[in-house]
Amino acid sequence: MDTQLTTLLQQLDRRILSLSPQRDVFLLRLIVALLAVIFLAMDALYGMPFFYWLGLPFYLFCLALYVQGLLKSLLILRQVSAELLIVLVMTVTLIDGKPLSGAMVAWFIGLGLYISFTIIRRNREKIESLVKQAKRTALVLAGGEIREIPAEEVKQGDVLIVPRGTAVPVDGSIAEGKSSIDESFVTGEPFPIHKVPGDEVTSGTLNLSAPLQIRATRNGDASFLALIAGEIEKSLQKKSTLQQRADKIVQYLILGVTGYAFLLFFATGSLNLMATALSVLCPCAWALATPTVFASGIGRSARLNILARGGEPLDIMHEIDTVILDKTGTVTLAEPRVSRVMPISVQERELIEIAASVETRFSHPLARAVVNFARNQDITRFKPVSDAEDLPGRGVKARLEDREVLIGSPETLEARGIEIPDLEYSGRAIWTAINGEIKGAIVVQDVMRAEMTNLGQATRELGVKRVLVATGDHEESEARRVADLIGADGYYFNFKPDDKAALVKELQASGKVAMVGDGVNDAPALAAADVGIAIGGHKNVALAIASSDIVILGDDAGDLLTILDISRKMAEITKQNYAWAMSFNTVGLALATFGFLNPVLAAFLHHISSVFVVANAARLYAGINTAADLMDRMMTGLSRWQSQVSRFLTHRGQEA
Numbered sequence: 001m002d003t004q005l006t007t008l009l010q011q012l013d014r015r016i017l018s019l020s021p022q023r024d025v026f027l028l029r030l031i032v033a034l035l036a037v038i039f040l041a042m043d044a045l046y047g048m049p050f051f052y053w054l055g056l057p058f059y060l061f062c063l064a065l066y067v068q069g070l071l072k073s074l075l076i077l078r079q080v081s082a083e084l085l086i087v088l089v090m091t092v093t094l095i096d097g098k099p100l101s102g103a104m105v106a107w108f109i110g111l112g113l114y115i116s117f118t119i120i121r122r123n124r125e126k127i128e129s130l131v132k133q134a135k136r137t138a139l140v141l142a143g144g145e146i147r148e149i150p151a152e153e154v155k156q157g158d159v160l161i162v163p164r165g166t167a168v169p170v171d172g173s174i175a176e177g178k179s180s181i182d183e184s185f186v187t188g189e190p191f192p193i194h195k196v197p198g199d200e201v202t203s204g205t206l207n208l209s210a211p212l213q214i215r216a217t218r219n220g221d222a223s224f225l226a227l228i229a230g231e232i233e234k235s236l237q238k239k240s241t242l243q244q245r246a247d248k249i250v251q252y253l254i255l256g257v258t259g260y261a262f263l264l265f266f267a268t269g270s271l272n273l274m275a276t277a278l279s280v281l282c283p284c285a286w287a288l289a290t291p292t293v294f295a296s297g298i299g300r301s302a303r304l305n306i307l308a309r310g311g312e313p314l315d316i317m318h319e320i321d322t323v324i325l326d327k328t329g330t331v332t333l334a335e336p337r338v339s340r341v342m343p344i345s346v347q348e349r350e351l352i353e354i355a356a357s358v359e360t361r362f363s364h365p366l367a368r369a370v371v372n373f374a375r376n377q378d379i380t381r382f383k384p385v386s387d388a389e390d391l392p393g394r395g396v397k398a399r400l401e402d403r404e405v406l407i408g409s410p411e412t413l414e415a416r417g418i419e420i421p422d423l424e425y426s427g428r429a430i431w432t433a434i435n436g437e438i439k440g441a442i443v444v445q446d447v448m449r450a451e452m453t454n455l456g457q458a459t460r461e462l463g464v465k466r467v468l469v470a471t472g473d474h475e476e477s478e479a480r481r482v483a484d485l486i487g488a489d490g491y492y493f494n495f496k497p498d499d500k501a502a503l504v505k506e507l508q509a510s511g512k513v514a515m516v517g518d519g520v521n522d523a524p525a526l527a528a529a530d531v532g533i534a535i536g537g538h539k540n541v542a543l544a545i546a547s548s549d550i551v552i553l554g555d556d557a558g559d560l561l562t563i564l565d566i567s568r569k570m571a572e573i574t575k576q577n578y579a580w581a582m583s584f585n586t587v588g589l590a591l592a593t594f595g596f597l598n599p600v601l602a603a604f605l606h607h608i609s610s611v612f613v614v615a616n617a618a619r620l621y622a623g624i625n626t627a628a629d630l631m632d633r634m635m636t637g638l639s640r641w642q643s644q645v646s647r648f649l650t651h652r653g654q655e656a
Helices: 002-019 025-046 049-077 083-095 099-131 224-229 231-237 241-268 271-280 284-303 312-319 327-331 348-359 365-376 410-414 455-461 476-486 497-510 523-528 541-547 559-593 599-622 627-655
Strands: 137-142 145-150 159-162 172-176 179-182 193-195 212-216 306-308 320-326 332-343 385-391 395-400 403-408 428-434 437-448 466-470 490-492 512-517 531-535 550-552
Touching (some): 025 049, 049 083, 049 099, 099 599, 241 271, 241 284, 271 559, 271 599, 284 312, 284 559, 284 599, 306 559, 312 320, 312 512, 312 531, 312 559, 320 327, 320 497, 327 466, 332 348, 348 365, 348 395, 348 403, 365 437, 403 410, 437 476, 455 466, 490 497, 497 523, 512 523, 523 531, 531 559, 550 559, 559 599
Parallel strands (some): 320 512
Antiparallel strands (some): 137 145, 137 159, 159 212, 179 193, 332 437, 385 395
8 A cells, every 4th residue: 555655656746847847846836835925915915805716726736735745755755844844834724714824834935945955956967967978988899890889888808999098998907019008097196107918907097108908807887987986876865964963853843843733722722823833833944954054055166166965075074184185186287397407427418418319209298398398498409319118117218329328217227227326306306327327317396286385274274183195106205395385294105095095094093084186096095084075077077076075176276275164154054053943943932832923923933034044054155254245245236236227327318
């Protein structure tokens, strides 16, 4: 029987949605209640029964809509909803011959719900539309033919073609070919890694220098990218812990209010008193206190190109004790530039000319940095180079004027028996050796974002106790340099994604932790943190949203300060809303019990409570922090209106 009734309610729900403008049941309730209020008010003002009978069908239709919502909550969700009190108010006031107050209650509650859920729906639609933009395909080699299929249809063991300059679509191992792979999007390492047959490649990394054949080691729907993307829908369906707690409070309040109203009726025999208590104590202020603030916070963030997966991540941010910042692509641009030249036994210009001559044969970021620096030094005629070759790891070699030139990291040169001198520098050194003898080094630094200066201090001023930098860079000097520039409290270098995730869990023992990275870059750490914040989400929105709680669509990690500020305001406004709801309901109950209110006045006061909660939350969405901000906004609007009127009058005068 329950199953049949549930099916019937679901069919009825679909039917109502088909009748609703924009398929929005809240909007339908709002319109029907407003029509009932208008016609019933006309009857009350002018004593014309025609308007009463014209408004009554709208009243009953509105009541039926709320009854349907109540039954759906009871039978499908197994919980009592605020529709119970709305139904009781509308029923009691109708029986008592005073339906206007019931219609007004239905309209104002409907208005608050419509505003709240419209903001939430629009933000969700924005997220979902951005996610749909990311459509991945794979080139599968089978029977001598190449077919392009959706990446999620790739099966383990399939052989795929990955052209130069394209992303690896699924996890796999190289079956044929050699190439430099840019793993910065996945591992955070800003410099390409040379890969050969047998090496593993991860979906989302970029093939830079040569076409590859890879053999899928997982099905496409189980690859790194697919697993992350699969979390999107789950997270969008989650209800925040705070909202769940508020829902439980509302459940008890609804039942308590209902019981108290019936107690008043049995004690006094007055339907009027019962309706008054139900009207003044409808828990819409409680029900809307949290979701309206969450909706406003989400909406305000979205207007600033910051997407939040629900209100809870934003709400938690004001409780964060530690912020961990990824370095590459987060506080830096992931664009290496030459900062210093350290010649040994050669002139500086000669060292630059030798290194640039070799690096012109390659296209990785380090090569571009050296060549661009040489050109800025007016070195434009490079020496002839032969036998140029990428080395496994971080290095290149070539022959220049019958000399063997080796350029690379300290590890690359030391592995070939070349001793590296002990020199002080800040950044990453690219050492150059000729015929096994060190000739000097060119120091490269990842370019800092200008807005990152003193980010640590600004973050601490907003309540965060500790700001740390964690990077995959192998050299401590580079991590220290970046940490000093942003004013961090500490740094960690040579940290793989799993190391960062372990660091997050370790720090969570002493408080809540937020991780800021570039979306997929630090996915394990972003997932482990209390709040994961992805920066640069516009580059791959689907992955950024999937791997984090909050997505900064631009490249400015300084938006972290905006997020912290919004979170603090959300907490403040939520407290105000609950304080107001508690105070109002307490006073309203006392006035109703002792007969100082009637249903119409109670409904009016209830409307004030509802409107206050919604308006107080909406000021966050509008960016109004103080009364002075409100006055400025009003004066600006008035000035704009006066200007438009003046232009209209001037135009009419010219026509005359």
